[in-house]
Each structure stands twice: as structure tokens, then as C-alpha cells.
Amino acid sequence: MSYRNLRQSLTLTAALLAGATSASALADSVTYQMDPMHTSVVASWSHFGFSHPTASFSDVKGTIHFDRDAIADSSVEVSIPVKTVDTRVPALNQEFLGENYFDVAQYPDATFKSTRIEATGDDHYDVHGKLTIKGETHPVVLHATLNQVGEHPMAKVPALGFDAETTIQRSDYGLDQYVPNVSDAIHIRISSEAEAGGSDS
Secondary structure: OOHHHHHHHHHHHHHHHHHHHHHHHHHHOEEEEEEEEEEEEEEEOOEOOOEOOEEEEOOOEEEEEOOOOOHHHOEEEEEEEHHHOEOOOHHHHHHHHOOOOOOOOOOOEEEEEEEEEEEEEOOEEEEEEEEEEOOEEEEEEEEEEEEEEEEOOOOOOEEEEEEEEEEEEHHHHOOOOOOOOEOOEEEEEEEEEEEEEEEOO
16 A cells, blocks of 8 residues: 555544544434423322322423433433323312412422432433422432433434333422322322434533
């Protein structure tokens, strides 16, 4: 190989490596936006020990930054419009919206913001954070399972999907009507798809 050809080859190799490095850096900085149409938030509780009713919330929005190789740099923020609560019992929906429960006129959203994320096994993570409901903020841990990461077959953009669950004490948030006959413990389940929607600066 001539010196000229060698130099061209080295230049091309350097360019490819630089491109790969840039692509990797870009991939690491992807921000995923939760898709409200494919996000489910469901709360359940014990009713006098006889049944476990549920309430679902819709129009959930959130931002996820996930880096499997640098979990410490990952983060989650979620906002849940409480006015969307649906128990499939109209009278109970209205009761939940009022001052004795969520008081949506004053506190329209429940929010979660992660403080740290730790891996607990293959595609399993504990997402530590702060949950705010009705103006009260307390630490919670979401036990999350990463379902899939890759290009979404329909949207053709980077995407991820996960399930998560946690249990809170509703009395911590000023929602203590009928405790203990209606359980203080509320089990929350989340399932969501999120698609790439921007890059971190």
C-alpha cells in the first residue's frame, strides 16, 4: 500500500470512529417521552376485606432518560392529571375529585420525580423518588421491569417499554377517609411505552 493510500485509509478509519463516537454520544442523550395512549396507571385497595376495587388515570405524561450502561445518569419524571380518575362508579369519581379526597381544584396533578435508579437484576430496577399528591411529598420506590428497548416498529423511532409497581399509604397524603375498613395501603401499577422525543443538552 502506498503512503497516500495508507493516509486515506487512516483518515477514513478516523472519520468512521468519530462518527460512531458521535452516534453513541447522541444515543446516550436520548430523552424518551411517555406515550399517553399506551400508558396505564391503576390503583387498587381493599374494601372491607371483601374486594379490591380499582381506579385508573389517563393522559399521563412523563420524561424518561435511560442509559443501561450508566444507570446513575438515568432519570424519570411523571405527571398524572388526577381529574382523569375513573373508578367506573360515577358517584365515587365525583367524591374523589372533591376536597375530602384529591381536591383537584387546588391540586390538579400528582407527580413523581426520581432521585436515583439502581439495577436489581437483569432488566429490573428500583426507581427511588418523591411522589407528590395533594401537596404532600414522600419518598417511594417503584419496582420496575424493562420490557424492551429498540426501534418502535410503527413509529420508527427509539422506544422503550416498562412495567412498574409500588405500594403507598394514602394517609400520608391526607387521603385517610374510612381507614382501616377501606385499606390505607394502595397498590399502584404502571405500564408504559415511551418514544424518543428529544436530546439532553
